[in-house]
Amino acid sequence: MENVQTSTNINFTPRITPKSKSLWQHAWTQLKKDKLAMLALTVVTLYSLIAILSALGVIATGFDKEVGASYMAPNLEHILGTDIFGRSVWDKMIKSTEVAMSVGLVTAVISIFIGVLLGSIAGYFGGLLDELIVWFYTTVSSIPGIMLLVAITFIMGKGLFAMYLALGLTSWVSLCRLIRGEVMRHKDREYVQAASSVGCGDFRKLFVHILPNVLHIVIINFSLQFQVAIKSEVILSYLGLGVQGRPSWGTMIDDSKLELARGVWWQLFAASIAMFIVVLAFSILGDALRDALDPKLKGK
Amino acid sequence: MNIYFYIIRRMAYMIPILLGVCLVIFFLFNVVAPDPAMIMLGKHATAKQILEVRKELGLDRPWFSQYLDIVKSSFTFDFGRSWSTKQEIVDMIKNGAIPSLTVAIPAFIIATILSIVISMFVAFYRGSLLDKMTVFVCVALMSLSSLAYILFGQWFFAFKLGWFEISGYEPVFPQIISYVALPVIIWVILEVGPDVRFYRTVVLDEVYQDYVRTARSKGLSEKVILFKHILKNAMIPIITSIIIQIPFLILGALLLESFFGIPGLGGITLNAINSSDFPVIKAMTVLSAVAFIIFSVITDVMYTLVDPRIRLK
Numbered sequence: 001m002e003n004v005q006t007s008t009n010i011n012f013t014p015r016i017t018p019k020s021k022s023l024w025q026h027a028w029t030q031l032k033k034d035k036l037a038m039l040a041l042t043v044v045t046l047y048s049l050i051a052i053l054s055a056l057g058v059i060a061t062g063f064d065k066e067v068g069a070s071y072m073a074p075n076l077e078h079i080l081g082t083d084i085f086g087r088s089v090w091d092k093m094i095k096s097t098e099v100a101m102s103v104g105l106v107t108a109v110i111s112i113f114i115g116v117l118l119g120s121i122a123g124y125f126g127g128l129l130d131e132l133i134v135w136f137y138t139t140v141s142s143i144p145g146i147m148l149l150v151a152i153t154f155i156m157g158k159g160l161f162a163m164y165l166a167l168g169l170t171s172w173v174s175l176c177r178l179i180r181g182e183v184m185r186h187k188d189r190e191y192v193q194a195a196s197s198v199g200c201g202d203f204r205k206l207f208v209h210i211l212p213n214v215l216h217i218v219i220i221n222f223s224l225q226f227q228v229a230i231k232s233e234v235i236l237s238y239l240g241l242g243v244q245g246r247p248s249w250g251t252m253i254d255d256s257k258l259e260l261a262r263g264v265w266w267q268l269f270a271a272s273i274a275m276f277i278v279v280l281a282f283s284i285l286g287d288a289l290r291d292a293l294d295p296k297l298k299g300k
Numbered sequence: 301m302n303i304y305f306y307i308i309r310r311m312a313y314m315i316p317i318l319l320g321v322c323l324v325i326f327f328l329f330n331v332v333a334p335d336p337a338m339i340m341l342g343k344h345a346t347a348k349q350i351l352e353v354r355k356e357l358g359l360d361r362p363w364f365s366q367y368l369d370i371v372k373s374s375f376t377f378d379f380g381r382s383w384s385t386k387q388e389i390v391d392m393i394k395n396g397a398i399p400s401l402t403v404a405i406p407a408f409i410i411a412t413i414l415s416i417v418i419s420m421f422v423a424f425y426r427g428s429l430l431d432k433m434t435v436f437v438c439v440a441l442m443s444l445s446s447l448a449y450i451l452f453g454q455w456f457f458a459f460k461l462g463w464f465e466i467s468g469y470e471p472v473f474p475q476i477i478s479y480v481a482l483p484v485i486i487w488v489i490l491e492v493g494p495d496v497r498f499y500r501t502v503v504l505d506e507v508y509q510d511y512v513r514t515a516r517s518k519g520l521s522e523k524v525i526l527f528k529h530i531l532k533n534a535m536i537p538i539i540t541s542i543i544i545q546i547p548f549l550i551l552g553a554l555l556l557e558s559f560f561g562i563p564g565l566g567g568i569t570l571n572a573i574n575s576s577d578f579p580v581i582k583a584m585t586v587l588s589a590v591a592f593i594i595f596s597v598i599t600d601v602m603y604t605l606v607d608p609r610i611r612l613k
Contacts, residue, residue: 135317135320136320139320139321139324142596144585144589148324149583151328154334155332220476227443231446235447235555238447241501250375253448260451260459261455267343268448272445273441275445276440283442294542296516
C-alpha cells in the first residue's frame with residue numbers, strides 16, 4: 001500500500017506532513033471507532049479465553065460428572081438444567097467452546113495456508129502452473145462441499161483431527177481465487193519492478209513484497225472461515241461424523257432432537273445460543289474488518 | 301472475440317473439469333477410502349470372502365478401468381446398484397427427484413423473490429436505520445445453526461401447535477401442503493439472510509456508478525433510477541447467482557429432508573452416508589457435480605450474452 005501513499009503525496013511545495021499511517025494503523029483507528037465491532041472483538045476474545053481455560057482444565061472440569069437427576073429443568077443451582085445422565089448442561093456448553101474454537105482456528109489456518117499458497121503461485125507465475133491450479137480449484141468447487149466433507153471424514157475416520165482436515169481441505173477455494181486475482185494485479189506494479197531491479201528472486205518478490213499487500217484479504221477471510229467452520233461442526237456432528245466422546249455444540253444439538261418431544265429444550269437452547277453469539281460476533285467483526293481494510297470499499 | 305467461439309471453448313472446458321471431478325471421486329472412494337469389502341463384511345470376514353466380494357464389486361480390476369467406470373457413469377448415469385438396498389441407483393434418483401423438487405422449487409422461488417424485494421427496498425433507504433437493522437437481522441439469521449431452525453420449527457409448529465405434519469410425505473395435492481409447508485418455510489428463512497445481503501451489495505455496487513450520476517443529473521427521480529436503471533444492471537449478477545444455485549437444489553436439503561421424512565434425494569444421500577453406501581454417495585456426487593458444471597457454463601454464456609462489456613475482453 002506504500003505506493004498508493006507516495007503517489008498521492010507528490011507536491012512541489014515542501015510541507016511538513018505528519019508521519020503517514022500505514023493501512024493497518026488506519027484500519028485499527030477505524031475499527032476502534034466502530035462500537036459494535038469492538039463488542040464483537042471482545043466477545044471473540046472472551047470465547048477464546050474460555051476455550052483456553054477449559055483446555056487447561058481450569059474451568060468446566062465437571063462437565064462429565066453427574067451433578068443431579070436426569071433432565072432437570074433449569075433452576076438456581078443448574079442454570080441450564082441437566083442432560084440425560086444428570087450432567088450440567090452449562091458445563092457442557094462451556095467445555096464445547098474448546099471444540100468449536102479449535103475447529104474454527106485450525107480449519108481457518110489450513111484453508112488459508114492452501115488458499116494463499118496455491119493462489120499466489122497461480123497468480124504470480126501464470127502459464128501452465130496457473131492453468132493447472134485453476135483447473136484443480138474449479139474441479140474441487142464443482143463437487144458439493146458436503147459430499148467432499150463426508151468423503152474425507154470417511155477416509156480419515158471420525159473425530160476432531162478428521163474434522164479439522166475435512167473442513168480445511170474443502171474451504172480454501174474462494175480465498176485461492178481472490179488471492180490469485182490480487183497477486184495478478186500486483187505483480188507488474190512498480191514496487192515489484194523495483195524489487196526485481198535490486199535483484200530479488202521470484203519467491204522473495206512474491207512472499208516478501210506482494211503478499212503483505214494482499215494480507216488484508218486473508219484477514220477478512222479468516223473471520224469468515226472461522227464462523228463457517230463452527231457452523232459446519234454442528235452439521236458434521238449431526239451426520240455422526242463429528243467429535244466423539246466429548247461434548248460439542250454439535251453433539252448437544254444432535255442429542256436434543258430426541259429430547260424436544262419430552263419438553264427438554266435447554267440443551268438445544270444452550271448450544272444454539274452459545275454458537276449464535278460467537279458466530280454473530282465473527283460475522284460482525286468480518287464485516288467491520290472488510291470496511292476498515294478493503295480500500296476499494298472506502299467512502300461507501 | 302467471437303461469441304460462438306467463446307461458447308464452444310467454454311463447453312470444451314467442461315471436459316477437463318468433469319474428468320477432474322471423476323478423478324477426485326475415484327481417488328477418494330477407490331484409492332484412499334477404507335476397503336468396501338471390509339465395510340460390507342465386518343470385522344470377522346475371512347480372506348476368501350473378502351476376495352470374492354472385491355471381485356463382485358469389481359475392485360480387483362486395474363485402477364484405470366475403475367476410473368473409466370466413473371467417467372462413463374457421468375455420461376450414461378448408469379451408477380449400478382446400491383449396496384444396502386440393492387436397487388438400481390438410477391431408479392432411486394428418479395423416485396427421489398420429485399419429492400425433493402416439491403420442497404426445493406417453491407422454497408427457492410419464494411426465497412429469491414422475497415430477497416430481491418427486500419434488498420431493493422433497503423437499497424432504496426440505504427444508510428438509514430432500517431437498512432442497518434435489516435443487514436443486522438440477516439447476519440443474525442445466518443448465525444443460528446440450520447439444525448436449530450429445523451429442530452425448533454418441527455417441535456414448536458408441528459408438534460406443539462399441530463399446524464403442520466411432523467414428518468412424512470403424501471404425493472396428493474391438498475395433503476401434500478401440510479407436509480411440505482414447514483420445510484419450505486424453514487428453507488426460505490435459511491436462504492433469505494445470505495441472499496438479501498448479497499443482492500443488497502450488488503445493488504449498492506451499482507448505486508455509485510457513473511450512469512446513476514448521469515441519470516440523477518438529468519433530474520430523474522430516485523425511484524425511476526432504482527427500478528429502471530439500477531435494477532436492470534443489478535439483475536446480471538443476481539440472475540447469475542440464481543442460476544448457479546439451481547444445481548444445489550438437486551441434492552435437496554439434506555437435513556430438511558431427513559428431519560421431515562421427505563423421501564427425496566437428500567434423504568437418499570443421508571441414508572447412504574449412514575450406511576457407507578459408496579455407489580450411492582458416488583452417484584450423488586457425480587450427479588450434482590455434472591449439474592454444477594453444466595449450470596456454470598450456462599451462467600457464463602448468459603453473462604456474455606447479456607453484458608456486452610464482457611465480450612470485449
